[in-house]
Amino acid sequence: MSRKTLTRRQFVAATAMSSTALIAAPYVRGAYAAGKVSIGFWDHWVPDANNASRALVDEWAAKEKVDVSIDYITSNNNKIQLTVAAEAQAKSGHDILQMPTWWPHAYSENLEPLNDIMEPLIKQNGEVNGTVKYLGQAGGKWLAVPATPGSQIKGPCSRIDLMKKLAGIDVQEMYPAGAPAKADNWTMDTFLKAAEACQKGGFPFGIGLGETTDSVDTAGAIFQSFGAELVNAKGDVTVKTDAVRQALDYYKKLIAFLPPDAPSWDDASNNKWLISGRGALIFNPPSAWAVAKRDAPQVAEQCWTHGMPAGPKGRFAPFLPYFWGLWSFSKNKEAAKSLLTFLSQPSSIEKFVAASGGYDLPAYANMTTLKTWAEEGPPKGTLYHYPNPNNHQTLSIAASPAPPKIAQQIYFQATLTKMALRYAQGEKMEDTLAWAEGECEGFMRS
Amino acid sequence: MADVVVEQGRLGSSARPRKGAGLRNVLGRKSTVAFFLTLPLILLIALLVLYPALYSIHLATLNKSMQKFVGLGNFTFLFKRDTFWMVVKQSCIFALTAVFFKALIGFIVAHFVNNVPAKKQRKWRGMLLVPWVIPPAMSTLAWLWLFDPSYSAFNYTLSFFGIGPVNWLGDTFWARFSVILVNVWYGAPFFLIMYLAALKSVPDQLYEAASIDGANWWQKMWYVTLPMMRNIIAITTLFSLIVTFANFDIVRILTSGGPLDKTHLFATWAFKVGIEGSDIPLGASVSLFMVPILAIAAIFILRDVSKRGNEA
Numbered sequence: 001m002s003r004k005t006l007t008r009r010q011f012v013a014a015t016a017m018s019s020t021a022l023i024a025a026p027y028v029r030g031a032y033a034a035g036k037v038s039i040g041f042w043d044h045w046v047p048d049a050n051n052a053s054r055a056l057v058d059e060w061a062a063k064e065k066v067d068v069s070i071d072y073i074t075s076n077n078n079k080i081q082l083t084v085a086a087e088a089q090a091k092s093g094h095d096i097l098q099m100p101t102w103w104p105h106a107y108s109e110n111l112e113p114l115n116d117i118m119e120p121l122i123k124q125n126g127e128v129n130g131t132v133k134y135l136g137q138a139g140g141k142w143l144a145v146p147a148t149p150g151s152q153i154k155g156p157c158s159r160i161d162l163m164k165k166l167a168g169i170d171v172q173e174m175y176p177a178g179a180p181a182k183a184d185n186w187t188m189d190t191f192l193k194a195a196e197a198c199q200k201g202g203f204p205f206g207i208g209l210g211e212t213t214d215s216v217d218t219a220g221a222i223f224q225s226f227g228a229e230l231v232n233a234k235g236d237v238t239v240k241t242d243a244v245r246q247a248l249d250y251y252k253k254l255i256a257f258l259p260p261d262a263p264s265w266d267d268a269s270n271n272k273w274l275i276s277g278r279g280a281l282i283f284n285p286p287s288a289w290a291v292a293k294r295d296a297p298q299v300a301e302q303c304w305t306h307g308m309p310a311g312p313k314g315r316f317a318p319f320l321p322y323f324w325g326l327w328s329f330s331k332n333k334e335a336a337k338s339l340l341t342f343l344s345q346p347s348s349i350e351k352f353v354a355a356s357g358g359y360d361l362p363a364y365a366n367m368t369t370l371k372t373w374a375e376e377g378p379p380k381g382t383l384y385h386y387p388n389p390n391n392h393q394t395l396s397i398a399a400s401p402a403p404p405k406i407a408q409q410i411y412f413q414a415t416l417t418k419m420a421l422r423y424a425q426g427e428k429m430e431d432t433l434a435w436a437e438g439e440c441e442g443f444m445r446s
Numbered sequence: 447m448a449d450v451v452v453e454q455g456r457l458g459s460s461a462r463p464r465k466g467a468g469l470r471n472v473l474g475r476k477s478t479v480a481f482f483l484t485l486p487l488i489l490l491i492a493l494l495v496l497y498p499a500l501y502s503i504h505l506a507t508l509n510k511s512m513q514k515f516v517g518l519g520n521f522t523f524l525f526k527r528d529t530f531w532m533v534v535k536q537s538c539i540f541a542l543t544a545v546f547f548k549a550l551i552g553f554i555v556a557h558f559v560n561n562v563p564a565k566k567q568r569k570w571r572g573m574l575l576v577p578w579v580i581p582p583a584m585s586t587l588a589w590l591w592l593f594d595p596s597y598s599a600f601n602y603t604l605s606f607f608g609i610g611p612v613n614w615l616g617d618t619f620w621a622r623f624s625v626i627l628v629n630v631w632y633g634a635p636f637f638l639i640m641y642l643a644a645l646k647s648v649p650d651q652l653y654e655a656a657s658i659d660g661a662n663w664w665q666k667m668w669y670v671t672l673p674m675m676r677n678i679i680a681i682t683t684l685f686s687l688i689v690t691f692a693n694f695d696i697v698r699i700l701t702s703g704g705p706l707d708k709t710h711l712f713a714t715w716a717f718k719v720g721i722e723g724s725d726i727p728l729g730a731s732v733s734l735f736m737v738p739i740l741a742i743a744a745i746f747i748l749r750d751v752s753k754r755g756n757e758a
Contacts, residue, residue, distance in 0.1 A: 077698075078721055085721060089512075106724035109511065211704045261596060263705040264616035273596065405510075405724075412722040418706055435528075442527055445728075446510055 035332045036067045037339060040094040042080055042150045042322055043072035044356065045287055052355030053149060053343075060342045066335050075100065075150075087327065095330035096340065098150070101135055101397065102411065104143040104323050105404035111143045112326040117337055118142040121344050126365030129395045131319045135404060144323035145340045146363035148352040152285035153361060153386060153395065154217045154318040156309075159203070160302045160379070162280035166201035167194035175306035177381020178374060180390040183307055188225060191309035192253055198280040199257040206273030206282040207258050208265030209421050211414035215265060217318035218283045219416035220398020222254075223247045225311025230410055230440050231402035239437040243313070245429060250311075251420035263421055275299060283318070286359055286376075286383055293378075301378040305386045307393050317388065319395035321363055358383045365391075409443035505730040512727060520731035529707060530732070533715045537736070539622070540711055541690040544629040548686060549679070551630065552637025559638070560645045571639070578635035586699040589628045593700065618708040621701050625709050628696050633689075637682055644678040645671070677751050684747045691736050712736055 039057065044050050050072055061068040071094065073080045081103065087093030088107045104111060122128060128136075132146050163169045169190070174183045195205045208215035223229075228247035232238045255262070259273070271288040273279040275296050282288060292300035308317045324343070326336050342348060349362045350370055358376045362368070368387040376383045388395060398416060399407035410416070415436055423432045472478055509516045524530045559570050577585065592599045593614040604610040614620050648671060656666045672679075694713035697703060703710035703718060710718070712732055720729015 078717075081721055085724070085726065089726075102724070109513075209705075211702055211707075259596065261613050261616040264613070264621065264701065266702065269596065276597075278596070409723050409725070412718060414704075421706060438528065442523075442529075445523060445725075 035335060036069070037096070037332050037335045038069045038071070038094045039096040039324075039336075039339065040071045040073050040080075040083060040098060042098045042100075042147075043074040044149060046290065046356045046359055049149070049352075049356040049359070052351045056343060056348050056351060057339070060339055064335065064338060066332075066339075068339070073098075084325075091327075091329045093327070095332055095336045096324050096326050098147055099144065099323055099325050100150070101320055101322075102404060102408040104136055104325055105138060106408060107325070108138050108143050110328055112328045112330065112333060114142040114145055114326060114337070114340070115140075117145055117341050117344075121145070121341065122364070125344070125346060125349075125362070125367055128363045128365070129319065131395050131397050131400065132321050132363040134400055135321060135397065136323055138404075144325040145344060147322040147324045147343075148349050148360045148362045149356065150322035151361045151363060152320050152359065153388060154214065154283050154285055154320065155305060155307060155386070155393075156281050157274060157284055157286065157289055157303055157305045158281045159274075159279075159299075160304050162198060162201070162203050162302075163194065166203060166280060167197040169194055171304045171306055172379075175304065175385045177384040181307055181385060181392045183310075183392070186307070186309050188222070188250060188309050188311045192250070192257075194281075195254055195257040201280075203278065203280040204257060204259050206265075206270045206279035207254070207262065208267075208270055209255065209258070209262040209417050210265045210269075211417065212265075212267045213320070213411075214267045214270055214284065215417045216398050216411055216414050217320065219251070219414075219420060220400075220411075221283075221308055221316045221318045221396065222251065222311070223398070223416055224316040224394075224396050224400075225308070225313055226250065227311075227313035229401065230399065230415060230436060231406050231443075233401040233403070235403050235406060235444070237437055237440045239440060240433050244433065244436075246312070248420060248423045248429065248432065252424045255420065255424040274303070286357070286386060289382065290357055290359065297378075304379070304382050307385055307388070310393075315393040316396045317393040319361075319397060321361075358386065361387050405446070406440075406443050410440065413439065413443075415439050502730045502734060505727050506734050508727045510725050510727060516727075520728050521735070524728070524731055524735070529715075532707060533710050533712060533732070534735070536622075536709065537691055537711045540626060540629070540693070540709075541687055544626050544633065544690050545683060545686050547626070547630045548633040548637050548690075549683060551634040552641050552682075555634070555638050556641035556645055559642055571642070574638055575635045577632050578639075582632050583695045583699065585632065586628055586696050589624075589631075590700055593624055615701050616705055618705060621705060621709050625697050625700055628700065629690060629693060632696070633686060636686065640678055640682045641675065644675040648674045680747050680751050684744055687743070688740055691740060 041050070041053050054070060057068050057070055060066075073083050075081075080098070080100065083093070084097060084099050084103050084107060087097060088110045091110070099107075128146060136142060136144050136146060158169075158171045160171055163171050174186055175181050198204055207218055223244070226247040227243040228241070230237070230239050230244070238244075259279075270279075270282040270284055271291065274282045274284070274288045275292045277296065277299050286305055289300055289303045289305065292303060308315055324340055326333060326340065330336055346367065349364075349367050350372075352360045353362070353370050353372045358372045368389045370387075373383045373387055373389070374381065385392070397407075397411075399410035401407075402410060419432050419436050422435065423429060427435075505512070506520055507515055507517055509519070555574065559567060559574065562570055591597075598611070598614060600614065601611040604612065612620055614624050652670045652674070653666055656670050661669065691711075692713055693711055694717070697709055697711050697714045698717070701709045703714045707715075712735060716729040716732040718729075719732060720726045723729075
C-alpha cells in the first residue's frame with residue numbers, strides 16, 4: 001500500500017490552479033440557472049386561449065433557463081381580485097399577477113415601478129390609450145404593464161337584420177369591414193330612436209341596469225358622452241351640473257325602451273339576450289357573438305360589432321384593460337421583467353389575439369389592425385371595428401377622470417346606474433343628485 | 447374507574463416519594479388528559495376561528511390603505527352613511543322574517559312527520575332534509591334559473607293562469623321576497639329535524655295525563671308541547687338567527703344586493719365595500735357590526751336556557 005504525502009509547495013500549486021480554472025472557465029448555465037418565476041394569469045373565457053400564454057411562457061423559460069410556474073385564476077366571483085388582495089396582504093405569492101382595471105392603483109404601494117419596461121415598449125408598439133395611462137400610472141410611475149389577454153372594449157354588438165328592418169340603420173354600411181367608419185350620424189339621438197323602434201318591433205336593446213360591470217360600463221360611456229362627471233380629476237364632487245342632469249334625462253328616456261327586468265341583469269343577461277335572439281343590440285365584447293357561433297349560428301351571422309354613438313361631448317367606448325403587476329416583494333424581479341417584456345412583444349400579442357379569436361385587445365396604437373379582426377366571421381369582418389382601428393372613439397372607463405381610488409368606489413357601487421334607475425323610477429332629479437353627492441362624499445376617505 | 451386508578455397511583459407514589467412524581471400526578475389527572483385530548487380541536491379553532499376573528503378586528507381599526515391606526519374611525523364613518531343603515535334595516539328584516547318562517551314551517555312539518563307511522567317516517571325525514579343537505583351555492587343557482595329575469599320558469603308557469611310576468615329579481619319587493627323564500631327553503635329542514643327530535647322526547651304520559659284532565663288539542667300544545675320544546679326552540683332560533691344574519695351566498699347569487707342595494711346584507715355589502723371596492727378595513731367593520739348585538743342576544747338566550755335547565 002503506497003501512501004502519498006502532499007507537500008506545502010504542491011498544495012499551494014494545486015490551490016492556485018483550481019482557483020484560476022474556476023475564474024477563467026466559461027459560465028455554464030444549468031437547466032433553470034436563472035432561478036424561478038411564478039405568474040398568475042387570468043383564466044380566459046375562450047376555450048384553449050390559455051394555451052397561447054402557456055406556450056409563450058414555455059418558450060421564454062426555455063430560452064432564459066428560468067423555472068416558471070403558471071396559475072390560471074378565474075375572475076368568476078372576483079376570485080382574481082381576492083387573490084390580489086390576499087397576496088398584497090401576505091406580501092407573498094406570485095411574482096407577476098394579472099389584475100383587472102382598478103387594482104394596480106388599489107395596491108400601488110406593493111407594486112414594483114415598471115418604467116424601464118414600459119418606455120421601450122411604447123417606443124416599439126406605439127402609444128397606449130388614455131385609459132391605460134389613467135389606470136396603469138401613478139405620479140409618472142408605471143404600476144403595471146397592460147396585458148393583452150382579457151383587455152376588452154364593451155361596444156355595441158348589433159343585429160344587422162333587425163337594425164335594418166326596425167330602425168332603418170345599416171350597421172355594416174356605417175362600419176364597413178376594412179375601411180374607416182362612416183358614422184357621423186350615429187349619435188345618441190339616433191341611438192334613442194333606434195332603441196324605441198326596436199322595442200316597438202319586439203326586439204328591445206339589451207342594456208342592463210344592475211350593479212355588475214356591464215351595466216356600469218355602458219352608463220359610464222353614456223355619461224361621458226354628455227360630459228357628465230360625478231367627481232372631477234382633482235377629486236372635487238361635481239354631481240350637481242347640467243351635464244349630469246342631461247345624462248340622467250337621456251337615460252330616463254332610454255330606460256323606457258329597455259326590457260322591464262333590466263334592473264336585475266347581471267353580466268350574463270345581455271349575452272343571453274342576444275344569443276336567444278330576443279334583442280337587436282347589446283354592449284359587450286365579442287364573447288356573446290363567439291358563443292352564438294356555437295349555440296345559435298343563425299344569430300351569430302347577423303351580428304356586427306361596431307362603435308358607440310356620439311354624444312354632445314364626444315364618442316366614448318367602455319374599455320377595460322387588464323394589467324400584469326410585479327409585486328415589490330418578488331424574489332426574481334429581473335427575470336419577471338424580462339418575461340413581461342417578452343409577453344408584450346408584437347409577435348406575442350399577435351398570438352394572444354389569434355388564440356382568443358379576437359377577444360383580447362392590446363393597449364398599443366400600432367397593434368389594432370391585426371389580421372385576426374379582419375378575418376374573423378361569420379359574417380366576415382364582424383370584428384374589424386372592435387379594436388377601434390381608426391381611433392374613431394375615445395376609449396374610457398366609467399367614473400373617470402376621478403382619482404382612481406375614488407372612481408373605483410363609484411364604479412363598484414354602481415352609482416351611475418343607480419342614479420339613472422332612481423330617476424327613471426320617479427325620484428325627483430334634485431333628490432337623485434343629492435343622494436349621489438352624499439355617496440361620492442363617502443367615497444373620498446383615504 | 448379511571449378516578450380510582452389515578453387515586454391508587456397517587457397513594458402509591460406518596461408512600462415512596464421520588465423526583466418527577468408531581469409532574470406525573472398532573473399528567474395523570476383526568477382534567478389534564480381531557481385537555482390534551484381536546485388540544486387538537488382547540489388549536490384548530492384558534493387557527494381557523496380565533497385568529498381570523500382577531501385579525502378582522504385589527505383590520506377594522508386601520509385606515510383605507512391599511513397603514514394607519516384609526517381606532518373606531520371606520521365605525522363612526524359607517525354610522526354617518528345612509529346606505530349602511532339601509533343595510534342594517536334590511537339585514538334585520540331578512541333575518542327576522544326568514545327565521546320566523548323557518549321556525550313556523552319547521553314546527554308544522556315536524557308535527558306532520560311525527561304523526562306519520564314509524565316505518566314511513568324515515569323516508570319523509572330523508573326527503574325533507576334534501577334542501578338542507580345540498581350546498582346552498584348550488585341550489586341557489588337552480589333558484590336563479592327559476593327566477594331568471596327573462597326566462598323564468600315561474601313566470602312561464604304563471605302565464606298559464608294569466609298571471610305575471612313577475613319581475614322576481616328586478617323589483618324591490620319581489621327581490622326581497624325571493625331571497626327570503628330561498629333562505630326559508632334552505633333553512634326550514636334544520637328546524638324540522640330539531641323540532642322532531644324535541645317532539646319525540648316529550649313523554650307520552652304527559653299527553654295521556656292531559657287527555658284525562660280533558661285538555662283539547664290546543665291546550666295540549668300550549669301547556670305540554672311548547673313548554674317541553676322551549677329550550678330547543680330557543681337554541682335553534684339563536685343559531686339560525688346568527689347564521690341568517692351572516693348569510694352571503696343566497697343574496698350574492700340571486701341579486702348581488704340589487705336592485706338599488708335593496709337586498710344587501712352585512713356580508714354582501716362588506717364584500718362589495720371590502721373586496722370589490724378595495725377598502726378592506728371598512729368591509730371588516732361592516733361585517734363586525736353585528737357581533738356585539740348577536741353576542742348579547744346569545745348571552746341572554748343561553749342564560750335563560752341554562753336557568754330552565756337548572757330548574758328542571
